[in-house]
Amino acid sequence: MRKTKEFEVERFLANSEGYLKNKYLLSLMFEVSFDQAEEVEDEKIMEDKRWIVYSWDIKIKKPIKAKDKIKITTFAIDMKKFYAYRNFIIERDNEEIVEAYCVFLLFDLKKMRPIKIPKEIAKAYQKEKAIYEEKSHKYGDEFTNLEKIQIRYADIDTNYHVNNASYMDLLREITKVKDQDIEFINIVYKNEIRDKKYILGQNSKNKNEISYRFIDDDKKIYTYGKIVKRNV
Template identity: 35%
Template sequence: MYSFNSRVRYSEVCTNKELDFYSIINYFQDCSIFHSEDIGVGLDYLEEHHRVWLMNAWQIKINRFPVFGEDITVSTWAYDFKTFYGYRNFMIEDAGKQVLAVANSVWVYMDTLNNCPAKIEEGVARAYKTEEAYPMEYAPRKILLPKEFSDAPAFAVQRRNLDTNNHVNNGEYIRMAEEYLPDGFNAAQMRAEYRKSALLGDEIIPRIHQDENTFMVVLSDTDQKPYTIIEYTL
């Protein structure tokens, strides 16, 4: 397990002085990158070997959102590798070691020269020293789409949405989706399925569906093909 300690900053919280799913994903993403850097298979290694890890799916379960000023510990560990898929858990604990949030994530190892999935090298998998998966109820990787949506106005991808891969960062899609969450919809779980990468200048059309316990935002291209599907559940 790899962990780092932090204190929730004012710049990270919402109007209710709590982190949201976007901020939590940023903590998780930073933790996974720190982990990879410290074991020698980080950003420079991946660039040198023409590889990149792309997010395929998130499942985040919240017991309590961390609040402004709170001391937290963010942890991550890999629990499995299969061909070109990597599986990683995350956790946020408070100062009393109470689990505030836990997550499952699925990543795809990509060959950046040929723009296709690549088999995970034995040395890369071995560097992570896999551990037991966190005991939680694991949701399917794929999210089923309902038949009916209402469309919101389209918008274009901006430079601020991009990461070092020149794609929209996986957390940015979550921030986009949060703009459409109804007031008072206090989700305890968020799932996201990433189907393709959006690039600078691409037009994104938000498609929205809500039922009694679920709020879904599908961020689609102009042909209504999803970039990312985000599902919030009470």
């Protein structure tokens, strides 16, 4: 079952050069998936549960600009044990410009741990064949720099940890790559950033690829992944 929603990209969602910030690219995709969840999920079954994002693979074929009219479609492609797998497609003028693969984890708020997805929930989504699948990644291991990044109150969401989309702002701080110059994003949320005044960011560059990670003073890894820069 597919869920589609149309948007006009408002100027306040764009960076200083008029391109959609990747933070809001994620936010718009999240909104469509949350809308679908409200439509198909049984409220009683889900009242003490919530979806947690585990990872993203996002292929940005063409950057999105302010005032662009876009159509975002999402659908479930599989559900196994704790995990739900989704595809996203973004179109502009009937052309696919973004493809994404996202992994969600179902979390029990009472038991405070991941739980198996109920059969009723899995059935409600009516999974479809994948159009974009997760890549196999190799990450750099020579992290030579260390940058201290302040956690802002604006980064914290209603679950009292750094919002998943806000990691794009943190990523910009350590890579210095503009939103429109990124053609691929991989991000894995290993641990929530919670009750932190700052986080430490590192990156490892190899040609047009940048591996990155966010850690604390004790070297605990919170998030890691890689981006690929567009040939500009």
